[in-house]
Amino acid sequence: MAIWLGLFLFLCAVIGMAAFAYAVHRRSTLGFGWVLHDSHRRARHCNREWDLYAAIFAVPSFTMLLAAPVRRRVVTSQAAES
Template sequence: MNVFAGLALFVLTVALMEVFAYVAHRWVMHGWGWGLHKSHHEPRDGAFEKNDWYAVIFAGPAIALIAGGVYGGMPALVWIGAGITMYGAIYAGFHDIIVHRRIRHSWNPRSRYLKRIIQAHRLHHAVESKHGTVSFGFLWAPPVRELLAELESRGEGKIRAASKVRREMDPGAHVPG
């Protein structure tokens, strides 16, 4: 396999991982896999949470693909496994470090894109249960105003200090109370 085809497969895999992550987050983590993911929606005690097992689980296919590609003489599998691994690295850097600050830092993103993704993820955490939340992707999110409208229209789940969340996410909005 030539390098350009490999790189194209790598980039395609990273992009498709966002679709996979959305589906897994919405229907597995907020569905039958809530037992592990719930820890991510609660205050963490210590460096790790049960939700971190998802990183271990999702690393398995990447490792298997890379090994299968290397030892099975199928280079395409290496590129796919590397794409999955890259998505995991992007996720860890963005979600765990930038958004949740699991490693202390003082950097505050200034780009509109990063601010929107961070706000979308905060809105995802505004609901205290597995039902009624919004924004399940990690690298793409609808505009914050759309997410706010969706969150308010659903009326599902217990919303954490809804007026506070609304003011933080949309300072120009009028929120009673």
């Protein structure tokens, strides 16, 4: 593959991901998800901020991080048995 084609594809991917992220943010975060997004825009009485989006997305991320070593052991042990 020519370097120019690779560079062109890379730039298209970056621009496409940015456009997709912008569209999703406009539709979900500022649309039906405003209740969650608004949690960090309200006036606070303390320094603590409860961003519900962060809490909701942290749970699956943390679960997948914990599951990765377990899955690796299962796949490795299955390969050793064959």
